[in-house]
Amino acid sequence: MESIQQKQDQIIEEFNFFQDWSEKYQYLIDLGKTLPEFAENNKIDSNLIKGCQSKVWLNSSFNDNIIIFEADSDAIISKGIISLLVKVFSGHKPEEILEANINFIEKIGLDSHLSQTRANGLLSMVKQIKIYAIAYQAKQ
């Protein structure tokens, strides 16, 4: 299993190939389309991330000291962005998630394409992921 940092480096490397914003966006759109379906019964208010213009749901489960994240959105670009987050964080121990230094968003130049509102939405997602990690760590 790759570490969170290795996964981030992989994403950074992938994005380095893109020549311009439209390729980045096209990639996010494609990622969004391939993100596995989110169970309708998980699309509940308590799974909604506050601060996004589109609806973003994040759900998690905890087994064998590993957190599995699932996410969905009604907007496809948001869905692509959260699929990157799910890819980076899902399948890790709570302490790994809490210790991780998240740098890929900045490195792939995504933050400069996001308005303050959307960047805040992205920050809320990362924050929520960390909150889940804290909660599961306490449960252990």
Next chain:
Amino acid sequence: MIDVYKIREDFPILSKKINNTDLIYLDNAATSQTPIQVIDAISDYYKNYNSNIHRGLHSLSVDATNKFEETRLKVKEHFGIAHTHEIIFTSGTTHGINIISSGLEKMISSKDELIVSEMEHHSNIVPWQMLCEKTGSKLKVIPIKDDGTLNIDEYKSLLTPNVKFVFINHVSNTLGIVNPIKEIIDLAHANKSQVLVDGAQGAAHFKINLSELDVDYYVASAHKLCGPTGVGFLYGKSDLLNSLPPYQGGGEMISNVTFNKTEYADLPHKFEAGTPNIAGVIAFGSALDYMNSIGFDNIESYEKTLLDYATESLKKITNLKIYGDIEEKISVISFNVGNHHPSDIGSILDQFGIAVRTGQHCTQPIMDRFNIPGTVRASFSFYNTKSEIDLFVDAVKKASKMLG
């Protein structure tokens, strides 16, 4: 006639590059851009006569007071208002609405009813809901029809004897639809109900005469009319404003203060406590001058040309749906393409340097009415061009293709 390329030279921001391409600003319904004449007025104030108004005897204060009061005169003339003291400077439309809603707290009882419409901006809904919570009065809603227009027959049946107030926008910020405001006011008055018109969207696109409309209260913002943000005005008929309690206590709104009793100043000062946005109010005057120098008739007909051109071009895009596509509207187009989320379209348009607004536009009830998460809203002003519309329409096509 409008010489749009000459006009564009007045707006420094319009030559800005966004993502290495020319900015195409189509978010005018949110705020209009500011011509150099208005920017200069703000700068001139701070450079040459920055001073607190009304109380000072020195020359700077006299200059500032005169310029500030000149704007009141310009508002009076532009909006066909009978008396300058019926004009209260505010921080914007929302502030004006809150002055009235807070003033009505003691004047509304649990038996009373208030009317809003389904197409109101949240700022013309929430203050009235808060008023209803405080007073126990009831809020009734004029529904909109499938074409986005108000259901006037329903409005007539909602106008029962207990209705004290009708709060209605002149123009929908989301749909651009112009409401039959004179008819709405006359029907309300026949029912002995008072009317507040939210003029935030209308004021920028055509000239109106508040005396002829016989409206009781009217609110608008300067920043939609090429003026600065943080300035607006509230108009109210003198007898009505006189009957309302002040909104804020403080300096300038008093005529006599002792610890036994304080007497309030006369209109308009009673509602203008504290140091106002002096530079902003003065610049609002310059903005009105600027727009009048272009001429509202010219603005109205040019914007109509842009609207028709954009509507026609957008309609050629497969699966594009326009909300509120009727004849009586200003240059605002709210639309969706297929099932694509409006924020996806908006994000891609931004990469092309095109500024539109996406989401609910502070009108969640409209979105619920049409069962959509939001819309993409493009709003045009007299400084936009047909070639900008071509680029915009082309970018919508590309966005739709990218989203697949």
